[in-house]
Amino acid sequence: xxxxxxxxxxxxxxxxxxxxxxxxxxxxxxxxxxxxxxxxxxxxxxxxxxxxxxxxxxxxxxxxxxxxxxxxxxxxxxxxxxxxxxxxxxx
Numbered sequence: 027x028x029x030x031x032x033x034x035x036x037x038x039x040x041x042x043x044x045x046x047x048x049x050x051x052x053x054x055x056x057x058x059x060x061x062x063x064x065x066x067x068x069x070x071x072x073x074x075x076x077x078x079x080x081x082x083x084x085x086x087x088x089x090x091x092x093x094x095x096x097x098x099x100x101x102x103x104x105x106x107x108x109x110x111x112x113x114x115x116x117x
Contacts, residue, residue, distance in 0.1 A: 049064065074090060
């Protein structure tokens with residue numbers, strides 16, 4: 027997620043909820059150029075953060091909330107670990 031544009035897309039999809047958004051809707055909300063947006067969505071889909079569902083001629087994109095919850099849990103599991111270790115060593 028080392029891209030501000032990807033974080034922006036992810037925020038938009040999270041706000042949209044389970045219904046997701048079409049590529050056009052994401053573009054309207056982010057202002058990201060279509061080819062650039064397609065690249066970022068492909069990358070995020072390959073990473074498992076976004077699901078893409080083809081419905082007729084549209085592609086609906088949805089945040090993968092279970093994956094994002096696991097990722098957030100992993101990141102936050104290390105929260106303040108150094109502070110706790112320092113406090114134990116100082117005490």
